[in-house]
Structures are given as structure tokens and as C-alpha cells.
Amino acid sequence: MTALVWYRNDLRVHDHQALAAAVSSGLPVRALYLLCPGQWEAHQVAPLRRWYVLSSLRELGQALAALGIVLDVIDCGDFAGVPQALADYCRRHQVSQLFCTREYPLNELRRDRAVADVLGGLGIALQGFDDSVLVPPRALKTGQGTPYTVFTPYRRRWQHYLDEHPPAPPARPRKREAVAFRDDNSLRKALAALDVPASLQAHWQPGEAAARRRLQGFVREGLAGYKAQRDFPAQAGTSLLSVALSAGTLSVQRCYLMAREAMAREADTEEGALVWIGELAWRDFYRQIMANFPHLAWGAPFREETKWLQWQRDEQCFQAWCEGRTGYPLVDAAMRQLNQTGWMHNRLRMVTAMFLTKHLFIDWRWGEAYFMRQLLDGDFAANNGGWQWSASTGTDAAPYFRVFSPIRQSERFDPDGVFIKQYVPELHGLTGKALHQPWLAPMLAPDYPSPIVQHEGVRERVTAAFQQARDIGGSTGIVEAVKNRNCI
Ligand SMILES: Cc1cc2nc3c(=O)[nH]c(=O)nc-3n(C[C@H](O)[C@H](O)[C@H](O)COP(=O)(O)OP(=O)(O)OC[C@H]3O[C@@H](n4cnc5c(N)ncnc54)[C@H](O)[C@@H]3O)c2cc1C
Incomplete structure (x- = not known):
């Protein structure tokens, strides 16, 4: 029997609940990423973003190999091909439990429901974690029992929730015997097929290690001045962590905790840290809007x-x-x-x-x-x-x-x-x-x-x-x- 971590937009080994749970199951662990180029085409995802994701995936494969976990990458076309590809993979590797980070957009929810049906039929248990947000999208409701649609009261409740349920991301799993890293064929082909000018790539460093370094650098040098500088584009006043947060090479829990720790350590960081944490709240706010009002995915205006x-x-x-x-x-x-x-x-x-x-x-x-x-x-x-x-x-x-x-x-x-x-x-x-x-x-x-x-x-x-x-x-x-x- 095997435990499987199905990676999506959570390309890291630190602060990863699904990975930690798979390892604690005591079963041998494998990891899988399903490439869906058709989905990227349909949503016109920028080639630069594809390059970031695929390059981060390669680094993830190396980091997992060092922990004794093999990462497989399979091209399954688009979301429609996901349930079958997963079922085949689970049969081949005797997977009995599947762990993943929950995703909230409509297509992703439909994909995951189809997966749950198919895997349920095979007797495979599926466990999801609300790890890409600080507060799960359906955790907070207004006095009328409806989702929040105005930011300021949401922000207040959001902070209250976090004070009561402080994030506690798991540590990186302990090293087991390393397995050899093999550069995956599908991944190599997908990267080779991309046409992203070197001048564009030069601005960015993919992968978890670079994201963690950037966060540390920002907390050390940028957080205290964030409030004063963040509106001036000529200054390097913001964290530039949005790509890491959206591809999950960095956990939002780690960002929050490091900002809170910096506030507790140095009083002059407080102002900047509070405003920055407010931006993390905006990120959660829009995610809960998307989860609670799925019709937005069809291009509908909210009003x-x-x-x-x-x-x-x-x-x-x-x-x-x-x-x-x-x-x-x-x-x-x-x-x-x-x-x-x-x-x-x-x-x-x-x-x-x-x-x-x-x-x-x-x-x-x-x-x-x-x-x-x-x-x-x-x-x-x-x-x-x-x-x-x-x-x-x-x-x-x-x-x-x-x-x-x-x-x-x-x-x-x-x-x-x-x-x-x-x-x-x-x-x-x-x-x-x-x-x-x-x-x-x-x-x-x-x-x-x-x-x-x-x-x-x-x-x-x-x-x-x-x-x-x-x-x-x-x-x-x-x-x-x-x-x-x-x-x-
Ligand atoms: C028209 C428009 C389109 C946008 N499109 C995107 C997008 O596709 N992806 C994206 O991540 N952000 C988007 N934003 C939000 C914001 O502009 C970026 O998150 C921010 O500029 C990223 O830079 P940073 O990482 O240095 O942010 P920082 O100022 O350091 O903020 C920290 C983090 O908070 C989050 N954040 C900050 N502002 C917002 C916000 N207004 N809404 C939601 N999350 C926020 C991001 O994850 C960001 O990395 C958009 C904003 C506008 C007005």
C-alpha cells in the first residue's frame, strides 16, 4: 500500500500539510503532478508562468528525492483526463490514500469531485487540506449567515479567527533514505516546448528555495518600510512574492507567521507588518469570494x-x-x-x-x-x-x-x-x-x-x-x- 501526494499549486516541501500527513501515515510515499496543457491553453496562462511552474516542479522533484520520495509527472491533456490518469496511477502503485491541498475555482472543484467519485469506487481515501489560504473560504459568515462581500468587516473577523486559530504549519518531513532524482521526460518535453525569451526569465528565480530566500530578505529589509513605500513603483517596496504564493512554492502561513514574529521582535516593524498582513487578507478575501460565488468563473460581474x-x-x-x-x-x-x-x-x-x-x-x-x-x-x-x-x-x-x-x-x-x-x-x-x-x-x-x-x-x-x-x-x-x- 502507498500514500500519494497529488501536487497542484503547492509546489514545496516545507509547511505542507498534505505531504506531512502522507508521511505520518507510515506508508511508503509517492508524489504526482498531472500536467494539463489543454487547461493552460483554454485559460491563456502566460508562457512565463508555465515556465515558472515547470521549473519549480523540477526543483520540487529534487527536494522530494532527497526526502526519499519519487515525484512522477504525467501529461494527461486537460482536466477531463485527470480522473482516469489518477485511477490508472493508483492501481499501478497500489495507492490506498491520496492527500492534496484544496483548490476553489469552479473547474478545479468539478475536477476534484470527479476524482473523488472515481477513487471512491476504488476504495481510495482522499484527504484535502485548506493549505493555500490562512482562513478556509467557508469558515467566516456575516451575522446573517451569508458570505462576506465587504472587505473591512471581513478583515476584522479574519484576524479574530487567526488569533483563535493561529496557523501551525508542519515542519518539513524528516529525511529518509534519498532516492535518485530522475529528470522526468514529460517535464523535460513540456519545458522544451515553451518559448519564453531569456530576457523575461532573467527577472525571476523559480522554486521553493528562491521563494524562501525572498521572504526572509523582505521581512528583514522591506517589512518595516512597507506602509511608506508600497505605493511607489520606482522603489522596491513590495515583496514580489505573488508568484510564489500563487504557485505554492511558498506557504501563506509561513508569510503570516514571519510577519507576526517580526512585529513581536521589533516594534518599528509593526506598522508595515500590519499593512502587509492586510494584503494577505485581501488574498483570502478574493479566494472566499470565488469559492462562495462560483458563477464568477463564467465571466459574470458580481453586481x-x-x-x-x-x-x-x-x-x-x-x-x-x-x-x-x-x-x-x-x-x-x-x-x-x-x-x-x-x-x-x-x-x-x-x-x-x-x-x-x-x-x-x-x-x-x-x-x-x-x-x-x-x-x-x-x-x-x-x-x-x-x-x-x-x-x-x-x-x-x-x-x-x-x-x-x-x-x-x-x-x-x-x-x-x-x-x-x-x-x-x-x-x-x-x-x-x-x-x-x-x-x-x-x-x-x-x-x-x-x-x-x-x-x-x-x-x-x-x-x-x-x-x-x-x-x-x-x-x-x-x-x-x-x-x-x-x-x-
Ligand atoms: C487589476 C488587478 C489585477 C491583479 N491580478 C493579480 C493576479 O493575477 N495575481 C495576484 O497574485 N495578484 C493580483 N493582483 C493583486 C496585487 O496587485 C498583486 O498581488 C501584487 O501586486 C503582487 O506584488 P507583491 O507580491 O509584491 O505584493 P505585496 O504588496 O508584497 O503583497 C503580499 C501578497 O499579498 C497578496 N496581495 C497583495 N495585494 C493583493 C490584492 N489586491 N488582492 C489579492 N491579493 C493581494 C499577494 O499574494 C502578494 O504577493 C491584482 C490587482 C489588480 C488591481
């Missing part, structure tokens, strides 16, 4: 009435946004950062998402999909939550009349243009007001595009569009106020 908004289908403006050619320096620098590194600073994700959905009035789903095609840390719950927040269609969203000015954001968060000039070299000659509004000095930046839309009047047009969408409930269709926007 019912906003489904009647008549978004523009303007391919030209969309392309200019994707390529960082909107004529607004901060928006363009941000989009170029995304295209050149696979990551974008949080403030800029909000600025670019609002620009697309408010200034250009282009459907947030276009932007959501584009981010997924580019992002190293592409994560359905956080991405969908961030886009619906920015478009004012989501839970606890920015109110529709709140529109970030791309000029004001630029002046506040990149006053000297250090970040802008890193990605928009056409603006090197500009300073002061003209740097943030290059149309004031077109002679000094002749290669930089003119604005594709005017900022003036956006708020009024958006307000009218939301009002009409509410009034008409979709019955008459066209929203004139938005049709008349000044997209040049």
Missing part, C-alpha cells in the same frame, strides 16, 4: 445591474493600451513593465485597469484576459477581484464615480518620473509638469504618442453610463453618454 453596461469594442484603443501607447506616461510605463517583466506593481494594476474600464470604457474582461496572458503571478481569484474592483462591477468595488486621474496618480506616485523613464525612454528629456502631461511639450518628446482619450469628462460619462445601465436594465441597449466619449 448584477452592471451586466447591462454597454462596453466599447474598440480594438484599436485596446491594442494601444496593451502595448503602452496611450499617451499617458504612467499607464504606458506600467503596461510596458508588464510586457517586459511579466509583473506589474499593485498601484499600477489599479491605474491601468481603471484607465481601460473608465477612460476607454472597454470591457474589464478584455483586460482581465490580457493580464492572464502576461502575468507571472496570474491568479483567477486575485485577478478577477482586482479587475472587478477597478471596473466598479465587483464586491466592495471602487464606486463607479471614483476615477483615478492618470495624471494625478503619476504626479503623486512617480513625481520625478524615475519609474516612467525606465520604461518610456521617449520621455527622457522631460521634467516637471510636462513629464506627466507630455502633450504640453510635444517638441521635447516627438516620438511619444498623443493621448488616445481625454481625461476631462470621463467621470461624467461613466456616471451617466452606470446610471443608464441601472435605469434601462438593458432593455434599450445603447448608452449614448459613453458612445460619445472622446477617443481620438
